[in-house]
Amino acid sequence: TDFPFEDGYVLVTADKAYLICDFRYIEDARAHAGEYESVMFSGRPSETLAQLLTDHHCKTLAFEDMDVSVEQWLRLKREI
Secondary structure, three states: OOOOOOOOEEEEOOOOEEEEEOOOOHHHHHHHOOOOEEEEOOOOHHHHHHHHHHHOOOOOOOOOOOOOOHHHHHHHHHHO
């Protein structure tokens, strides 16, 4: 995305791309995240991610292993 943020996710589905971030980043994300739709989460970011995955009927979720540790992936799998 070339958009610097720490607490959130990028989700790319077959027909849409999202930048999921918290209140600290949402205004800048909406102004500078390009083709990504910026979505602000409240509570846990994984809840918003899970809802978007459900909305888009996603059955497979991949991650970039250079940016997400195995521990983070396992935690995310438990949460969604």
